[in-house]
Amino acid sequence: MEFQEGDRVKVQKNGIEYEGIFMPSTSDHMVIKMDSGYNAGIDLKGATVLVVHKKKDRIISDPSRPKDTVQLKKDLPKVSILSTGGTIASKIDYRTGAVSSQFSADDILQAIPELTEIATFSGRAIYNILSENMKAAYWQELAKAVAEEIEGGADGVIIAHGTDTMMYSAAALSFMIDTPVPIVFVGSQRSADRPSSDNVMNAICAARVAVSDIAEVSVVMHGDTSDDRCYIHRATKVRKMHTSKRDAFRSINSSPIGCVDYATGEIQLFLPYIMRNERQLVLKSSIEAQCTLVKFTPGANPDILGWFVDQGYKGIVIEGTGLGHVSTEWIPQIERATSLEIPVFITSQCLSGRICNRVYDTGRDIIKAGAIEGEDMLSEVALVKMMWALGQSDDYNTVCDLLKNNIIGEINERSTSCNIS
Amino acid sequence: MEFQEGDRVKVQKNGIEYEGIFMPSTSDHMVIKMDSGYNAGIDLKGATVLVVHKKKDRIISDPSRPKDTVQLKKDLPKVSILSTGGTIASKIDYRTGAVSSQFSADDILQAIPELTEIATFSGRAIYNILSENMKAAYWQELAKAVAEEIEGGADGVIIAHGTDTMMYSAAALSFMIDTPVPIVFVGSQRSADRPSSDNVMNAICAARVAVSDIAEVSVVMHGDTSDDRCYIHRATKVRKMHTSKRDAFRSINSSPIGCVDYATGEIQLFLPYIMRNERQLVLKSSIEAQCTLVKFTPGANPDILGWFVDQGYKGIVIEGTGLGHVSTEWIPQIERATSLEIPVFITSQCLSGRICNRVYDTGRDIIKAGAIEGEDMLSEVALVKMMWALGQSDDYNTVCDLLKNNIIGEINERSTSCNIS
Numbered sequence: 050m051e052f053q054e055g056d057r058v059k060v061q062k063n064g065i066e067y068e069g070i071f072m073p074s075t076s077d078h079m080v081i082k083m084d085s086g087y088n089a090g091i092d093l094k095g096a097t098v099l100v101v102h103k104k105k106d107r108i109i110s111d112p113s114r115p116k117d118t119v120q121l122k123k124d125l126p127k128v129s130i131l132s133t134g135g136t137i138a139s140k141i142d143y144r145t146g147a148v149s150s151q152f153s154a155d156d157i158l159q160a161i162p163e164l165t166e167i168a169t170f171s172g173r174a175i176y177n178i179l180s181e182n183m184k185a186a187y188w189q190e191l192a193k194a195v196a197e198e199i200e201g202g203a204d205g206v207i208i209a210h211g212t213d214t215m216m217y218s219a220a221a222l223s224f225m226i227d228t229p230v231p232i233v234f235v236g237s238q239r240s241a242d243r244p245s246s247d248n249v250m251n252a253i254c255a256a257r258v259a260v261s262d263i264a265e266v267s268v269v270m271h272g273d274t275s276d277d278r279c280y281i282h283r284a285t286k287v288r289k290m291h292t293s294k295r296d297a298f299r300s301i302n303s304s305p306i307g308c309v310d311y312a313t314g315e316i317q318l319f320l321p322y323i324m325r326n327e328r329q330l331v332l333k334s335s336i337e338a339q340c341t342l343v344k345f346t347p348g349a350n351p352d353i354l355g356w357f358v359d360q361g362y363k364g365i366v367i368e369g370t371g372l373g374h375v376s377t378e379w380i381p382q383i384e385r386a387t388s389l390e391i392p393v394f395i396t397s398q399c400l401s402g403r404i405c406n407r408v409y410d411t412g413r414d415i416i417k418a419g420a421i422e423g424e425d426m427l428s429e430v431a432l433v434k435m436m437w438a439l440g441q442s443d444d445y446n447t448v449c450d451l452l453k454n455n456i457i458g459e460i461n462e463r464s465t466s467c468n469i470s
Numbered sequence: 471m472e473f474q475e476g477d478r479v480k481v482q483k484n485g486i487e488y489e490g491i492f493m494p495s496t497s498d499h500m501v502i503k504m505d506s507g508y509n510a511g512i513d514l515k516g517a518t519v520l521v522v523h524k525k526k527d528r529i530i531s532d533p534s535r536p537k538d539t540v541q542l543k544k545d546l547p548k549v550s551i552l553s554t555g556g557t558i559a560s561k562i563d564y565r566t567g568a569v570s571s572q573f574s575a576d577d578i579l580q581a582i583p584e585l586t587e588i589a590t591f592s593g594r595a596i597y598n599i600l601s602e603n604m605k606a607a608y609w610q611e612l613a614k615a616v617a618e619e620i621e622g623g624a625d626g627v628i629i630a631h632g633t634d635t636m637m638y639s640a641a642a643l644s645f646m647i648d649t650p651v652p653i654v655f656v657g658s659q660r661s662a663d664r665p666s667s668d669n670v671m672n673a674i675c676a677a678r679v680a681v682s683d684i685a686e687v688s689v690v691m692h693g694d695t696s697d698d699r700c701y702i703h704r705a706t707k708v709r710k711m712h713t714s715k716r717d718a719f720r721s722i723n724s725s726p727i728g729c730v731d732y733a734t735g736e737i738q739l740f741l742p743y744i745m746r747n748e749r750q751l752v753l754k755s756s757i758e759a760q761c762t763l764v765k766f767t768p769g770a771n772p773d774i775l776g777w778f779v780d781q782g783y784k785g786i787v788i789e790g791t792g793l794g795h796v797s798t799e800w801i802p803q804i805e806r807a808t809s810l811e812i813p814v815f816i817t818s819q820c821l822s823g824r825i826c827n828r829v830y831d832t833g834r835d836i837i838k839a840g841a842i843e844g845e846d847m848l849s850e851v852a853l854v855k856m857m858w859a860l861g862q863s864d865d866y867n868t869v870c871d872l873l874k875n876n877i878i879g880e881i882n883e884r885s886t887s888c889n890i891s
Contacts, residue, residue, distance in 0.1 A: 181795035181832055184769030213792035214768045292793045292823030341774075344765040344789065346853055347635045348605030353762075356777055368765065371634035372713045374602035398850075402713030411602055429819075432767055 052100050055159055062096035070162060102162075126260045128168040129198035130157060132209040133191065133218075134177040157209065161249050167256040167314070168205070173198075180211025180218075180236075185338035185436055188221035192334040195222065195232055199330050205231040205259030207252075212236040212289055212297065215268060219284035220430045223266040223457045224437040227331035232266045233258045234284065238295045247271040247295040254279035254309040261316055262325040263306060265458070271295040272308055280305040281316070285430050285459035288400070301400055302425040302461060337439035340364035342432040344398060345375045354382035358391060364435040364448075366394040367420070368428040372412060373397050373404035380414050387419030390445040392438075392452060394431045396423035403463060421452050424460045434459060473521050476580055483517035491583060523583075547681040549589040550619035551578060553630040554612065554639075555598040578630065582670050588677040588735070589626070594619075601632025601639075601657075606759035606857055609642035613755040616643065616653055620751050626652040626680030628673075633657040633710055633718065636689060640705035641851045644687040644878045645858040648752035653687045654679045655705065659716045668692040668716040675700035675730040682737055683746040684727060686879070692716040693729055701726040702737070706851050706880035709821070722821055723846040723882060758860035761785035763853040765819060766796045775803035779812060785856040785869075787815040788841070789849040793833060794818050794825035801835050808840030811866040813859075813873060815852045817844035824884060842873050845881045855880060 052058055052071055058081060060067045069081035079091045079098070155172055158164055175194050176187065195206050210218055219234045226232065235255035237248035247270075255269040258281055266284040273296050282300045291297035307318040339362050343353060357365055365386055369375045373395040375383075386393050395404055395415060404422040406412030416422070423431045438451040455462070473479055473492055479502060481488045490502040500512045500519070576593055579585055596615050597608065616627050631639055640655045647653065656676035658669035668691075676690040679702055687705040694717050703721045712718035728739040760783050764774060778786055786807055790796045794816040796804075807814050816825055816836060825843040827833030837843070844852045859872040876883070 179795070179830055179832055181766075181768075181791050182797045182799075184797075186769075211792075213795055217768045289792065289820050290822055292818050292820045292825065294823060297820065297823075338769055341770070342765055342767050344763055344849075345602075346763050346850065347602075347638045348607075348759055349762070352781075353774075353777075356774075360773075370602050371632075371710065374600070374634055376603045376605075378603075397713050399710050399713045399718065401711055402715060402718075404713065409600055411600055428765075429767065 052098060053103075055162070056103055057101040057162065059099040059101055060091050060093075060096050061099075062091060067091060068101065070160075126168045126204035127202060128170050128205045128207060128256060128259045129195075129201075129203040130170055130172045130207045130209060131191065131194055131198070132157070132172065132174045132177070133183075133187075134179060134209075134211055157252060161252050163249075163253055164256050167253070168260050171198075171203075178211075180214040183211075183214045183218055185221070185336050188218055188225065189334045189336060191218065192222055192225040192332060195226060195228075196330060196332040199228065199230055203230065205233065205261075207233045207235055207255050207259050209252075210234050210236050212238055212270075216284075216287050216289060216298075216427075217429055217433055219266055219268050219287065220433040220459070221336075221437065223284040223459075224434060225332065225334040225336075226266070227328045227333070228264055228266065229326045229328055229330055231259050231261055231263050231325070234266070234268045236270065238271070238293060238297055245295065250276065250311050251279060253314075254311060257309045257314045257316060263316075264323050264325045264327060265306065267306060268298055269309065270298040277311050278308045279311065281307045281309065283320070283458045285457055286427070288427055288429070301427055302402070303458075333437075333441065335440035336436045337363045338436060340366070340432060340435045340439065342366045342368060342428055344368040344428075345370060345379065348376070349379075351376075351379040351382040354379065354386060358382075358386050358389060362391065363439050364392050364394075366396060366423070366428060366431045366435055368398045369395050369404075369415075370398060372402075372408060373406050373415070373422060374409070374411050375415065377411055377414065380411075380418050383415060383420050384418040392435065392445070392448055393418075393420040394423050394435055394452060395420045396426060396428040396431045398428070400427065421449060424463070426459050430459050473519060474524075476583070477524055478522040478583065480520040480522055481512050481514075481517050482520075483512060488512060489522065491581075547589045547625035548623060549591050549626045549628060549677060549680045550616075550622075550624040551591055551593045551628045551630060552612065552615055552619070553578070553593065553595045553598070554604075554608075555600060555630075555632055578673060582673050584670075584674055585677050588674070589681050592619075592624075599632075601634040601636060604632075604635045604639055606642070606757050609639055609646065610755045610757060612639065613643055613646040613753060616647060616649075617751060617753040620649065620651055624651065626654065626682075628676050628680050629653065629655045630673075631655050631657050633659055633691075637705075637708050637710060637719075637848075638850055638854055640687055640689050640708065641854040641880070642757075642858065644705040644880075645855060646753065646755040646757075647687070648749045648754070649685055649687065650747045650749055650751055652680050652682055652684050652746070655687070655689045657691065659692070659714060659718055666716065671697065671732050672700060674735075675732060678730045678735045678737060684737075684743050685746045685748060686727065686744050688727060689719055690730065691719040698732050699729045700732065702728045702730065704741070704879045706878055707848070709848055709850070722848055723823070724879075754858075754862065756861035757857045758784045759857060761787070761853060761856045761860065763787045763789060763849055765789040765849075766791060766800065769797070770800075772797075772800040772803040775800065775807060779803075779807050779810060783812065784860050785813050785815075787817060787844070787849060787852045787856055789819045790816050790825075790836075791819060793823075793829060794827050794836070794843060795830070795832050796836065798832055798835065801832075801839050804836060804841050805839040813856065813866070813869055814839075814841040815844050815856055815873060816841045817847060817849040817852045819849070821848065842870060845884070847880050851880050 056071045058071050072080040233255045239246040268282040268287045272278040272280045282305045286300050286303040290299045304319045306320045403425040406416050438448045477492045493501040654676045660667040689703040689708045693699040693701045703726045707721050707724040711720045725740045727741045824846040827837050859869045
């Protein structure tokens with residue numbers, strides 16, 4: 050029987066049946082990617098192979114077209130996949146064994162044909178970079194591309210992104226776009242060649258969210274070691290909390306919006322969210338990139354703040370200790386920055402909890418020096434918000450008001466003063 | 471019946487019996503601090519009060535002596551309490567209602583007389599500052615004071631410290647002192663005037679560890695919301711993870727060494743540890759304070775590294791993304807620093823997991839540029855270690871060797887290459 054890469058096959062051997070997609074392999078075993086996301090390597094001696102679908106029955110793709118369109122069922126929702134690079138977009142070069150970032154959206158669909166049962170997809174590569182090379186100008190391009198897709202009729206947008214800086218990009222898009230449809234960031238912590246890769250589950254769960262009524266920017270990633278769900282994190286409350294584990298992404302100072310059951314596709318909700326079509330599409334992608342995040346450490350020299358001011362930086366986030374403290378020596382430099390109408394945000398290196406500078410002396414001095422308490426915001430989100438707020442207005446007081454008030458879920462309302470009772 | 475502040479009393483009212491220490495109060499209710507650490511306010515109308523111990527039977531203190539010595543039972547182990555300030559050392563000024571940091575070790579014993587059943591204590595105030603004003607020179611003074619106490623016969627040392635920068639100071643002492651006895655950092659997240667204060671439980675559990683055979687530098691803090699235990703964190707693996715919660719301290723990339731049951735005083739162990747008298751006392755408190763921790767963020771300008779180099783900084787820790795990445799643009803500045811024999815450490819803002827720069831291109835370039843992978847070390851610990859290592863040797867290669875190898879529990883041995891399978 051003839052079968053080729055990409056076909057969905059059933060292999061029977063020694064009474065066990067394996068079903069999945071026939072993958073390229075250099076070994077003499079047949080490799081099939083099962084629906085669980087795991088690959089099985091099967092010695093074909095004594096095995097029977099049945100082709101369930103031929104590849105071409107499932108994926109129609111014309112690489113000569115600038116935009117790949119894969120359309121099987123016309124009544125399914127339309128989802129755009131924008132790729133920016135990263136592990137989820139990685140392909141194995143089976144000649145060299147190395148992970149390359151060669152990618153088109155079609156590659157994702159070819160690797161994960163199950164996606165075509167959830168929506169019809171159109172793909173577009175925005176850029177192909179490792180996420181540590183991401184920068185504010187790329188967030189703007191990405192936001193524009195997302196807005197174009199929504200204007201073009203997309204019912205949801207999936208952004209394939211490297212995991213390293215995904216939280217920064219996702220927070221940026223949260224501020225930059227009022228969206229009537231779901232915008233879902235997805236990545237994978239392990240490349241597709243690894244038996245433990247999380248790319249299939251993450252992509253399928255992301256597609257479920259893209260066709261849902263959760264019209265927010267979210268990060269959909271592997272939920273826990275049981276491999277049965279992804280969490281839907283609000284983009285302004287999520288953080289990568291492990292260098293390598295698949296369940297690295299965690300909501301901080303918030304629960305996730307919900308989770309997606311991988312097997313059933315069902316979404317369970319934990320938080321209120323913005324509904325599909327509740328907002329009109331608005332793109333607010335102006336940004337001031339010249340902002341910095343400075344982490345305070347004991348005895349650190351405050352001259353570093355002065356240097357940023359002298360270099361013409363427009364906004365400063367200080368990641369302080371505990372409730373939002375820096376040493377007394379830093380106060381004059383904070384005062385100098387704010388007197389020059391350079392906003393200064395204070396956040397905490399504790400990550401969890403809320404800033405409260407009204408308990409101890411240093412805290413009160415920091416507020417007196419004009420710094421703004423970052424409430425329960427993550428430092429990284431505070432930096433992105435600072436860049437965005439400075440892009441929205443030239444007026445210092447307007448910018449400070451934007452910083453102080455919740456825009457899109459980055460600040461939870463405080464229940465009591467400083468919440469430390 | 472006569473009773474005064476500090477007496478241990480039994481109060482019976484409406485069939486309920488309260489036992490604890492009679493606290494000062496401005497209200498017309500009697501406030502007693504119960505053994506649970508909670509305060510009870512009792513209207514004395516219709517109540518009977520029995521004095522269990524008079525204050526002076528329990529605490530003998532002579533404020534005219536430079537060093538307060540409280541000794542009740544001569545056969546108990548000797549523990550030195552060194553105070554540096556912070557919430558645990560805070561006292562309420564009952565006239566103003568404000569929390570002040572006026573403190574002597576005797577104050578702790580007066581507030582927590584139960585301590586005198588665990589050991590005999592001598593107290594010494596090293597300084598009285600808010601912990602955000604801590605700096606490397608203070609770590610050196612503190613280390614010397616601790617060494618003096620151990621030389622003077624202390625069976626254990628407790629250091630009362632503000633929680634904000636406790637992890638930095640505790641890590642510093644781990645590197646600076648080879649200790650034959652327990653050195654225990656303790657603090658509290660809530661000041662003594664709050665009903666939810668954790669100072670009593672933390673201090674009592676710290677005393678249990680100080681008389682135990684765990685001859686390491688540890689941080690002993692409130693374990694969880696059930697208020698029944700403190701964790702014993704290894705000082706090089708602990709981090710303050712919440713701005714205000716009492717169970718803010720967490721061991722990262724490690725379990726705690728163990729926990730102390732508040733009710734029974736029993737210690738349960740989770741990890742191997744260095745035994746009492748296993749090591750001889752050695753003080754290695756030389757330090758190079760001119761080091762910095764730089765947090766990388768997307769698009770951040772690499773000139774900041776150049777500024778630190780030009781300012782004469784001797785060591786740089788970069789808190790990168792994911793497995794230990796920075797943007798490609800940062801590589802030349804890293805190369806410049808290391809070519810000037812300024813060591814560069816790479817850690818991860820993920821906190822959990824291990825650095826592994828052999829997976830992606832940028833990572834390999836960072837290693838080629840001479841940076842040292844921080845393994846599974848916390849960024850804050852890496853900064854302290856950098857300062858300490860540069861204090862131990864003027865030779866670049868010797869310093870790099872110190873940085874790469876585990877000194878005192880800050881690096882866990884890797885089980886597999888980069889641990890990402």
